[in-house]
Amino acid sequence: MTEQYQHKARKRFGQNFLHDAGVIDRILRSISAKAGERLLEIGPGQGALTQGLLNSGGQLDVVELDKDLVPILNQQFAGRDNFRLHQGDALKFDFTSLGAAPRSLRVVGNLPYNISTPLIFHLLANAELIRDMHFMLQKEVVERLAAGPGGGDWGRLSIMVQYHCRVEHLFNVGPGAFNPPPKVDSAIVRLVPHTTLPHPAKDHRLLERIVREAFNQRRKTLRNTLKALLSSDEIAAAGVDGSLRPEQLDLAAFVRLADKLAEQPQ
Numbered sequence: 323m324t325e326q327y328q329h330k331a332r333k334r335f336g337q338n339f340l341h342d343a344g345v346i347d348r349i350l351r352s353i354s355a356k357a358g359e360r361l362l363e364i365g366p367g368q369g370a371l372t373q374g375l376l377n378s379g380g381q382l383d384v385v386e387l388d389k390d391l392v393p394i395l396n397q398q399f400a401g402r403d404n405f406r407l408h409q410g411d412a413l414k415f416d417f418t419s420l421g422a423a424p425r426s427l428r429v430v431g432n433l434p435y436n437i438s439t440p441l442i443f444h445l446l447a448n449a450e451l452i453r454d455m456h457f458m459l460q461k462e463v464v465e466r467l468a469a470g471p472g473g474g475d476w477g478r479l480s481i482m483v484q485y486h487c488r489v490e491h492l493f494n495v496g497p498g499a500f501n502p503p504p505k506v507d508s509a510i511v512r513l514v515p516h517t518t519l520p521h522p523a524k525d526h527r528l529l530e531r532i533v534r535e536a537f538n539q540r541r542k543t544l545r546n547t548l549k550a551l552l553s554s555d556e557i558a559a560a561g562v563d564g565s566l567r568p569e570q571l572d573l574a575a576f577v578r579l580a581d582k583l584a585e586q587p588q
């Protein structure tokens with residue numbers, strides 16, 4: 323890299339660059355991209371994962387917010403005909419503009435922690451385009467994504483992501499793999515959108531509403547937290563015990579509550 327392209331990591335863009343070759347290789351092997359596949363990398367940074375993704379022979383689009391990284395990325399990769407760079411905010415990016423076939427897009431990113439949750443929801447709004455997603459996230463967030471009912475990690479994020487996807491917590495990554503090292507542990511997660519939703523809700527927005535209300539006060543009983551939305555009788559008619567707390571319900575039970583709400587005149 324020439325002097326003029328030296329880049330200082332920026333905190334406001336959540337820049338913690340991967341430099342551990344073993345970790346980079348393990349991530350790339352987990353993704354196992356093949357020639358001709360449609361790949362999308364969010365936040366390529368200085369190209370730690372980009373290089374290996376391009377070497378797979380896949381068609382790679384990258385979305386990077388930091389303008390100063392554009393020359394660094396172009397210098398390394400602009401000559402490769404399977405590389406396309408989009409400078410901008412991934413949270414505002416229109417994924418349909420990529421022209422990818424349904425269920426073809428393989429999304430990858432060592433994500434800035436401050437945008438990880440909204441970005442996952444932005445991507446899930448186009449879940450039909452996506453084959454799978456591999457993300458480096460804060461370990462605590464991965465634990466919440468992969469949680470099952472009954473524990474403190476089970477909440478809005480677990481439920482709304484598991485509504486759309488199968489979630490696999492692949493492996494953990496310590497702070498030393500990054501430059502600068504973050505203050506928290508990280509982990510790699512794989513999200514695979516369901517081809518057929520296992521528990522489809524009549525109205526997805528009502529599921530969001532029920533889950534948000536229920537977990538607003540997670541220590542309280544459902545009868546209490548949901549009283550503005552559903553009566554005790556309606557909760558019982560949905561096959562749910564109103565004396566339980568929200569973390570004790572599985573996804574199917576939340577969908578039954580949302581479907582009960584959908585029966586009310588809106």
Ligand code: SAM
Pocket residue numbers: 335336337338339340341364365366367368369370371385386387388391410411412413431432433434437
């Ligand atoms: N992939 C690189 C790596 O593993 O070394 C960089 C990872 S760094 C944690 C996150 C990257 O996302 C940075 O390059 C940052 O500039 C970029 N970024 C931050 N916010 C973004 C956004 N809203 N849209 C697109 N990229 C963003």
